[in-house]
Amino acid sequence: MDCLWYKKSAKYWDEALPVGNGRIGAMVYGKVGRETIQINEESVWSGDERNRINPDSLKKLSEIRQLLDDEKVSRAQRLAVDALSGTPQYQRTYQTLGEIKITHHGIEDETESYKRELQLDNALALTEFTVDETVYRQEVFASYPDDCIVIAISSKGKKKLDFHCRLDRGRYYDRAYANGQNEIAFEGNNSGLGFYGALRCVECDGKVETIGEHLIITDASNAILLFSAATTFRSKTPDKMTTDILDKAAGRTLEELRIRHLADFKPIYGKMRLELPQDEELEKLPVDERLEQMRQGKDDMGLIALYFHYGRYLMISSSRQGGLPATLQGIWNGEIEPAWDSKYTININLQMNYWPVDVCNLSECYEPFFSLLERVRQNGKRTAKEMYGCRGFVAHHNTDIYGDTAPQDQYIPATYWVMGGAWLALHIMEHYRFTKDQEFVKKYYGILEDAVLFFEDFLIENRDGYLVTSPSVSPENTYIMKDGTKGRMCVAPAMDCEILHNLFRDFLEASDILKIENDLTEKVREMQTKIPPLRIGKNGQLMEWMEDYEEAEPGHRHISHLFGVFPGSEISQDDTPELMEAAQKTLENRLAFGGGYTGWSRAWIISWWCRFGKGNLAYENLKKLLQDSTFDNLMDNHPYWNSRGKVFQIDGNFGAIAAICEMLVQSQNGKIVILPALGDTLSEGKISGLCVRGNGQIALEWKNGKLVLFKIKMKNKEKVILEYNNVTREYMLEKDREYIFDKNLIRINKENN
Incomplete structure (x- = not known):
C-alpha cells in the first residue's frame, strides 16, 4: 500500500493530509480531542467577474x-505602470471555504497510541488513537462520484462518541445555522460571489441534534458525516445544489459510498507504477522522520517512489473533468488572503502543474486546463483589442477563475509580459503528441489560431529586420545596462522568441493535421524566418536578452531562457549542440550563485539536467528538492514572509514527478530514449504505464544501472526510433501489440512482429 503515515497529529496546516475530488478539497489535521478539517470548494474566490483593462x-x-x-x-x-497596469491592479483571489471543527468531549491530548495516515491508493485519510481503553477512528475521503467529503467517526471500547461540530470561516461569512436536527450550514457573499456549505449526519447509532450552529452527536459508537458546498459560479442557488448532492449521497451506506469512491479513483491511480528498492529499516519510520533522515544526507529510494505516487495522487485529487484546473496550491488553500492569491500564475507555474499529466498516464485530468484556456481566450480577445489594437487573444502573467487577462500587479519584472496565453496554447499540441487525437486538435485549433493572430499584429520589425515583442520582460529577472542602470522591461527576450518558435510550429502542425492552408498559414511561415535567433554571450552562456547584459541577480530563481531545452525541445544535443552547451553553461552559472532555492525552480532544474543527460546531477537536485523544499506532508514549499518562512506551492510536486519521468524515458524530437539520465544512485527499479509521445505506453526494468527489459505498446501503428546506451534502432510497431526488447533493443517476442 502507498501510504504516508505519522505518529503525531498535524500542528500546522502544512502538516495536515490532503483529500480532494477535484471540486472539493480538505486538509485533515488528525487532532486528538479538537479536530480541524480545513475545507475548500474550487470556485470560492474573492469576488465576481469584472473588466480591469486600462x-x-x-x-x-x-x-x-x-x-x-x-x-x-x-x-x-x-x-x-501608469498605462498598462490593470485597473484595479489585482485579479480575484482563491480563498479557503472554512473549517469543520469537531470537538470530542472528555478526550484530552494524551493518548495510549496514535497513528494517522494518507492511503494514496485508496485516497483515504485515516486517524486512529486510543484513549482510556477506547479506540477512536476517523476516516475521511472526498468522493468524485458522490461529490462530497465523507467523514466516518467511530469508537470501540469503554467510551461512546460525544462530540459537536460547527462550520467556521473566521469573520468572513454572513450566516451559520441549523437545517433541522441533523444538519448545519453556513453561507456568505464575496463581492457578488455567493457561497454555501453544509455538514449533515446521515448515519448514527446514538443521538443526533442541533443547537444553534452546532451539530451534536452523543452516546454513539458510529457516526457518518457528509459535507458539500457550492457557489454562484456554477449555480444561481448554491444551497439547493448542495442539498441535492447531500440528499443523493445520504441514500447510500458508508460501504456503498466507499465502493463508489474506490471504483472511480483506483483505475486512474493504478494505471502507472514506479518501484524502487526499499530499505526495510527506513520503511518502519513515519514519513517526517524519513524526510529528516534525507535532510541529514541519507538516500531513501522508497521515499522517492512514495513522493512520485503522491504527486500523481495530488493531480487526481485536484483536477477532474468538469472542474477547474489546479491552482498554485492545487485545490488546497487555508487562507483568505493566500500567497500570490493562490490563483493561476502563467509565466511557469500553471504550465508546470500540467507537465506530468500526459507522461504520468493522467490525461483525463487535463480537461479543466483546456476549459480555463477557452475562457482565457475569450477574455483575451477583448484585452488584445483594447490594450494593443490587435486581433486574436493575449494573456499576461496571471489569470483567475474567470480567465482574466489584463495585467496583474504593478511588478515590472513580470506584469507587462504578453506571452502567458501563447505558452498555455502550446499545451494543445503537446497533448496531441501523446494522444494523437485529431478531434481534440480540431476542437482547440481556434485557440492556436487566435494566439498566432495576436502576434501577427503585435510583433514589430526592428532595425535588423527581425520581428520582436515590445514591450516585454524576461520573467521576473533584471539586467544591468552599460551605464549601470537596472532594467526589467525589454524587447524580445530569449524566452519570447522560444515560445514564438514553438507557437508557430504548433499552429502549422495543427493546420497540416486538419488540412488547412490559407493566408494565415502562409504568413506564419514567413514570420517564422524573422524570429530573432538565440545567441551565445561573451561568457559562453545562452543570452537571456537581445543585448549581452550583466545580471543583477546571477542566482535568480527564473531561468526562463532555457525554455528551449525543456519543456521545449528546439535546443538539443543532436540539432543544436553549441546552444546546448551554452544552455548548460547558463544552468551551471545560476546554480553557482545559489539558484534553485524554490521548489518549482528546483523541479525545472532536474528536467534540464535530464535533457543534458546528467543523471547524477538530476538526482542530486531531486534530493535537494526533498531536503530543502518539501514539507513533512510531502507538499512542495516556497520561501515566504510568513511565520513559517515558507508556503505551500503545488507546482514543485508536479514538476518533480515530470522530471523523474525524464530521468527514465524521453520521447521528444521523434525518438524514444531509454534511461537517458538515470545516474548512479537510482541503479535499480521498475516502471510501468509511463506514456510517450506517439500515443504509446512503456514499461521497463533496470538493475545495476543497466536496462534489463523494455516493453512498449502503441495505440496506433507507428514507426518508432528507440535509443539506449548509444544504440539506436528503428521499428514499425503495429497497433495495440506489446513489443518486448532486451538490453540491446533486440525484440524478444518476435511473433508479435
Missing part, C-alpha cells in the same frame, strides 16, 4: 515602444 493602454503603447527603442528604459517602465 483604458489608456493603446494610447500610450507606441510611446512605450519608442522609449525602449531609445534605451530610455526607466521612463518606459514608469509609463507602463
Whole structure:
C-alpha cells in the first residue's frame, strides 16, 4: 500500500493530509480531542467577474515602444505602470471555504497510541488513537462520484462518541445555522460571489441534534458525516445544489459510498507504477522522520517512489473533468488572503502543474486546463483589442477563475509580459503528441489560431529586420545596462522568441493535421524566418536578452531562457549542440550563485539536467528538492514572509514527478530514449504505464544501472526510433501489440512482429 503515515497529529496546516475530488478539497489535521478539517470548494474566490483593462493602454503603447527603442528604459517602465497596469491592479483571489471543527468531549491530548495516515491508493485519510481503553477512528475521503467529503467517526471500547461540530470561516461569512436536527450550514457573499456549505449526519447509532450552529452527536459508537458546498459560479442557488448532492449521497451506506469512491479513483491511480528498492529499516519510520533522515544526507529510494505516487495522487485529487484546473496550491488553500492569491500564475507555474499529466498516464485530468484556456481566450480577445489594437487573444502573467487577462500587479519584472496565453496554447499540441487525437486538435485549433493572430499584429520589425515583442520582460529577472542602470522591461527576450518558435510550429502542425492552408498559414511561415535567433554571450552562456547584459541577480530563481531545452525541445544535443552547451553553461552559472532555492525552480532544474543527460546531477537536485523544499506532508514549499518562512506551492510536486519521468524515458524530437539520465544512485527499479509521445505506453526494468527489459505498446501503428546506451534502432510497431526488447533493443517476442 502507498501510504504516508505519522505518529503525531498535524500542528500546522502544512502538516495536515490532503483529500480532494477535484471540486472539493480538505486538509485533515488528525487532532486528538479538537479536530480541524480545513475545507475548500474550487470556485470560492474573492469576488465576481469584472473588466480591469486600462483604458489608456493603446494610447500610450507606441510611446512605450519608442522609449525602449531609445534605451530610455526607466521612463518606459514608469509609463507602463501608469498605462498598462490593470485597473484595479489585482485579479480575484482563491480563498479557503472554512473549517469543520469537531470537538470530542472528555478526550484530552494524551493518548495510549496514535497513528494517522494518507492511503494514496485508496485516497483515504485515516486517524486512529486510543484513549482510556477506547479506540477512536476517523476516516475521511472526498468522493468524485458522490461529490462530497465523507467523514466516518467511530469508537470501540469503554467510551461512546460525544462530540459537536460547527462550520467556521473566521469573520468572513454572513450566516451559520441549523437545517433541522441533523444538519448545519453556513453561507456568505464575496463581492457578488455567493457561497454555501453544509455538514449533515446521515448515519448514527446514538443521538443526533442541533443547537444553534452546532451539530451534536452523543452516546454513539458510529457516526457518518457528509459535507458539500457550492457557489454562484456554477449555480444561481448554491444551497439547493448542495442539498441535492447531500440528499443523493445520504441514500447510500458508508460501504456503498466507499465502493463508489474506490471504483472511480483506483483505475486512474493504478494505471502507472514506479518501484524502487526499499530499505526495510527506513520503511518502519513515519514519513517526517524519513524526510529528516534525507535532510541529514541519507538516500531513501522508497521515499522517492512514495513522493512520485503522491504527486500523481495530488493531480487526481485536484483536477477532474468538469472542474477547474489546479491552482498554485492545487485545490488546497487555508487562507483568505493566500500567497500570490493562490490563483493561476502563467509565466511557469500553471504550465508546470500540467507537465506530468500526459507522461504520468493522467490525461483525463487535463480537461479543466483546456476549459480555463477557452475562457482565457475569450477574455483575451477583448484585452488584445483594447490594450494593443490587435486581433486574436493575449494573456499576461496571471489569470483567475474567470480567465482574466489584463495585467496583474504593478511588478515590472513580470506584469507587462504578453506571452502567458501563447505558452498555455502550446499545451494543445503537446497533448496531441501523446494522444494523437485529431478531434481534440480540431476542437482547440481556434485557440492556436487566435494566439498566432495576436502576434501577427503585435510583433514589430526592428532595425535588423527581425520581428520582436515590445514591450516585454524576461520573467521576473533584471539586467544591468552599460551605464549601470537596472532594467526589467525589454524587447524580445530569449524566452519570447522560444515560445514564438514553438507557437508557430504548433499552429502549422495543427493546420497540416486538419488540412488547412490559407493566408494565415502562409504568413506564419514567413514570420517564422524573422524570429530573432538565440545567441551565445561573451561568457559562453545562452543570452537571456537581445543585448549581452550583466545580471543583477546571477542566482535568480527564473531561468526562463532555457525554455528551449525543456519543456521545449528546439535546443538539443543532436540539432543544436553549441546552444546546448551554452544552455548548460547558463544552468551551471545560476546554480553557482545559489539558484534553485524554490521548489518549482528546483523541479525545472532536474528536467534540464535530464535533457543534458546528467543523471547524477538530476538526482542530486531531486534530493535537494526533498531536503530543502518539501514539507513533512510531502507538499512542495516556497520561501515566504510568513511565520513559517515558507508556503505551500503545488507546482514543485508536479514538476518533480515530470522530471523523474525524464530521468527514465524521453520521447521528444521523434525518438524514444531509454534511461537517458538515470545516474548512479537510482541503479535499480521498475516502471510501468509511463506514456510517450506517439500515443504509446512503456514499461521497463533496470538493475545495476543497466536496462534489463523494455516493453512498449502503441495505440496506433507507428514507426518508432528507440535509443539506449548509444544504440539506436528503428521499428514499425503495429497497433495495440506489446513489443518486448532486451538490453540491446533486440525484440524478444518476435511473433508479435
